[in-house]
Amino acid sequence: MKSDLDLKPQKLNTRTRTVGPDLNHWYPVGWSDGLKPGQVKNQVLWEQEIAVYRGDNGDAYAVEDACLHKGVALHKGDVQGDELVCPYHGWRFDGQGRCVGIPYVDDSNRLPKKCLRRYPLKERYNLIWVFPGDPVLSESMSLPDVPEYDDPDWLIVEIPAHFNVHFSMVNENPLDVFHGHLHRDLQGWYNPVLVSMENDEDTVKAEYEVTFKNGWLPRILGLTRSKESEVKKRIGVGYYYPHCRNNMPGKSNYYFMRQPQGPMSTQSYSLLCLKIRLPVWLVSVVRKPLSRILWWFLIKPFLDQDIDVMESEQANFHRNPNRRHVEINPVIAAAQLLTVKKYDQYLQLQDTRLQKTSNNKVKT
Ligand code: FES
Ligand SMILES: [Fe+2]
DSSP: OBOOOOOSOOOOOTTTTTOOOOSSSOEEEEEGGGSOTTOEEEEEETTEEEEEEEOTTSOEEEEESSOTTTOOOGGGSEEETTEEEOTTTOOEEOTTSOEEEBTTBOOGGGSOOOOOOEEOEEEETTEEEEOOSOGGGGGGSOOOOOGGGGOTTEEEEEEEEEESSOHHHHHHHHHOGGGGGGGGGGTOOEEEEEEEEEEOSSEEEEEEEEEEESSHHHHHTTSOOSOOSEEEEEEEEEEETTEEEEEETTTEEEEEEEEEEETTEEEEEEEEEEEOOSOHHHHHHHHHHHHHHHIIIIIHHHHHHHHHHHHHHHHHHHHOTTOOOOOOOHHHHHHHHHHHHHHHHHHHHHHHHHHHHHHHHHHO
């Protein structure tokens, strides 16, 4: 659906900063190469504590981070073979969440039949993805598609970031190209103009035209080879719920993958894909060091500025949640609407399922 591009006060949804995520999606919970065989880590997905571990066989598993016995955090235990062992009394659990051993019980028939909650898990793009919603729906939901990931013509820069803010604020940041003002001392963009916008049930997409001063940054990004002092470019932004993506056609694609941890905490795992003209053999050699350099000198300064302003936005929201703000960008208003709608749909689905379960119980 095409929308009105006028920059005028928008109707905002006052619940945006208080809703949760639709949990019936895949969410990243860490880099794959950050979890070695034999390691276990605690991860939080919208206040659900999850123990993510990698067995000696190399497979990763995710189970609730609370022992079946007395609720002790299982990530404090250790991995033995492909099993997770609780630190307290040594109960053992497999990757399906089944209790497969108790050190002081030798008859396996006496082991509890109850299981830990197990989370569907996938690994892709060097990321561990977990499905925190209804496991039945996990197969029908897909991961974000990153076609550049296995293409040697693209340099992939991994960008982790943590924000002490609600996930809606984090997602609005890359959709809001008007905030180039914040990055004015970093050769950021300026004179942004919103040129198109469309939205549907799952997405909000828009295009902006922006201007860059010619200099080292536009050259590194391959935006210009000319000697002109300014370059005009189109930036596409998109909210593909629950993650985001920005792109500069043929030059860069920036995938923002979010781990909403709680009402004031969001972890982000982004992949910046840059089209580079280097021989394939050289790309594989320089990929890691070059992405570290880009992270330190190009990405981090921008991110630090974003984090600083967003955390102040969150702090002020926390002090005065009823304060009304004014937004004139229709892209942000549409993104807020989508965030709230998705949560309401999720709650509705949960209610329907609960209703069905209780009806079935009454019948039996
Ligand atoms: S609390 Fe985990 S084994 Fe007892
Ligand atoms: Fe920014």
